[in-house]
Amino acid sequence: MDIQTNPNGSDSGTFAGTVVSVSQGRCKIQNGQIYDGILPKNLTLRQQSELAVGDEVISRQVDRAFCRVEKVLPRRTVLSRKDPKAPHIERIIAANIDIVVVVVSIKEPPLRLKLIDRYLVAVSAGGAKPLLCVNKIDLVHANGRRQAEDALRPYRDQGVPVAFCSAETGQGMEELKRLLSGNLCVFSGHSGVGKSSLLHALDPGSNPAVDAVRKGDRKGRHTTTASALYELADGLRVIDTPGVREFGLSRIEPSELKSYFSEFDAYATGCRFANCSHLEEPGCRVRLAVRDGLIPRARYASYRRLMGEEDAPPPAENQNPETGFRCAHCGNTVLAEGAGSSHRNHCPRCLWSLHLDNRPGDRAACCGGLMEPVAVWVREKGEWAVIHRCKECGAMASNRIAADDNETLLLSIAVRPLSMPAFSLERL
Ligand code: GDP
Numbered sequence: 001m002d003i004q005t006n007p008n009g010s011d012s013g014t015f016a017g018t019v020v021s022v023s024q025g026r027c028k029i030q031n032g033q034i035y036d037g038i039l040p041k042n043l044t045l046r047q048q049s050e051l052a053v054g055d056e057v058i059s060r061q062v063d064r065a066f067c068r069v070e071k072v073l074p075r076r077t078v079l080s081r082k083d084p085k086a087p088h089i090e091r092i093i094a095a096n097i098d099i100v101v102v103v104v105s106i107k108e109p110p111l112r113l114k115l116i117d118r119y120l121v122a123v124s125a126g127g128a129k130p131l132l133c134v135n136k137i138d139l140v141h142a143n144g145r146r147q148a149e150d151a152l153r154p155y156r157d158q159g160v161p162v163a164f165c166s167a168e169t170g171q172g173m174e175e176l177k178r179l180l181s182g183n184l185c186v187f188s189g190h191s192g193v194g195k196s197s198l199l200h201a202l203d204p205g206s207n208p209a210v211d212a213v214r215k216g217d218r219k220g221r222h223t224t225t226a227s228a229l230y231e232l233a234d235g236l237r238v239i240d241t242p243g244v245r246e247f248g249l250s251r252i253e254p255s256e257l258k259s260y261f262s263e264f265d266a267y268a269t270g271c272r273f274a275n276c277s278h279l280e281e282p283g284c285r286v287r288l289a290v291r292d293g294l295i296p297r298a299r300y301a302s303y304r305r306l307m308g309e310e311d312a313p314p315p316a317e318n319q320n321p322e323t324g325f326r327c328a329h330c331g332n333t334v335l336a337e338g339a340g341s342s343h344r345n346h347c348p349r350c351l352w353s354l355h356l357d358n359r360p361g362d363r364a365a366c367c368g369g370l371m372e373p374v375a376v377w378v379r380e381k382g383e384w385a386v387i388h389r390c391k392e393c394g395a396m397a398s399n400r401i402a403a404d405d406n407e408t409l410l411l412s413i414a415v416r417p418l419s420m421p422a423f424s425l426e427r428l
């Protein structure tokens with residue numbers, strides 16, 4: 001133990017230790033032995049923002065079992081979230097963690113990429129490394145696993161390790177242990193994905209400290225609301241806190257989000273609007289960079305999901321399933337019912353479209369520019385489609401015509417080459 005003798009000659013001194021549990025006004029500090037830590041008033045009041053499990057603290061020994069916490073040392077990393085009731089206050093959930101294990105399952109509950117995106121942003125903000133743990137693989141067949149691997153590949157490509165395992169059958173658990181051993185970790189993820197089961201599977205043996213706190217059912221379900229650090233086998237240390245388990249469901253401010261997508265920065269300076277959200281503004285260079293493959297599509301898709309653009313028909317204020325949309329070119333109000341599909345891509349009156357799409361990738365359409373109808377294309381079985389060309393970026397896209405599209409205008413576009421022939425028609 002690293003006790004310095006007190007200058008006044010008493011037998012109590014100060015020492016550095018790790019906070020291994022925090023509960024109302026109290027904490028436990030480990031330094032060879034476990035001390036009951038007494039918190040000074042200012043720390044008690046601001047406990048959750050000032051002291052967390054994993055913190056390294058300087059304490060003054062009071063007697064054999066008690067010490068008084070004097071100072072919290074600077075943190076290497078944190079996992080924090082905003083107080084849902086007071087968003088300006090940052091609540092530290094865990095400190096000095098090496099790895100945040102983001103636990104997901106493919107089935108029961110289903111894989112939710114948006115939740116993963118949120119966790120990854122928060123983890124990166126706090127400086128720890130993320131690891132994606134896909135649990136319950138015993139519930140899916142080879143095909144389901146392959147689909148999950150495809151869905152998660154973009155994360156792997158970003159350098160996030162992905163481990164497939166089953167707390168139930170033990171499959172993949174050795175690999176998970178190998179990835180985590182020697183690190184201080186927290187497990188977080190949606191409830192029901194198997195976090196408690198994984199902790200139990202990682203440490204099935206006797207760990208009195210763990211058992212005392214986890215006096216739940218045989219599966220190791222937690223019944224406590226306290227946060228604690230557990231020493232498991234193989235040098236793996238795990239912080240378990242109720243805060244971590246709820247974490248990730250709090251909101252991330254849109255304005256804050258952009259800063260976590262640093263690969264946008266080089267292009268964002270070229271956007272027409274300085275405060276461009278890169279979602280639908282015209283003149284957005286970020287979307288052009290996505291289109292041109294300079295920014296990974298999967299990263300942009302994560303960004304859109306986090307900005308709440310996942311399922312909304314584009315653009316949010318311009319079109320909605322109940323009221324249709326207002327044409328950005330002619331101002332016509334387009335009702336949804338005439339459309340014949342869940343959303344339409346052009347105005348039936350002027351036939352203009354917006355170069356925008358829900359999901360980057362399906363039409364490679366994401367610059368936000370206005371698209372002029374430039375030609376008619378006759379597809380298989382005589383079906384007509386309008387070919388649009390973006391005024392902004394020049395990209396072309398085709399769009400099936402609807403029953404209520406402006407027929408006169410369609411015909412005039414179709415015959416336009418005849419009215420402006422490139423050679424003399426008399427020659428024919
Ligand atoms: P937590 O809310 O994330 O802590 O999830 P739990 O550990 O409480 O697990 C939720 C449920 O999923 C429980 O009924 C577990 O028995 C079950 N479960 C956990 N891991 C697995 C697994 O790998 N395979 C299967 N089939 N079920 C699992």
Ligand code: ZN
Binds near residue numbers: 271276284
């Ligand atoms: Zn932009």
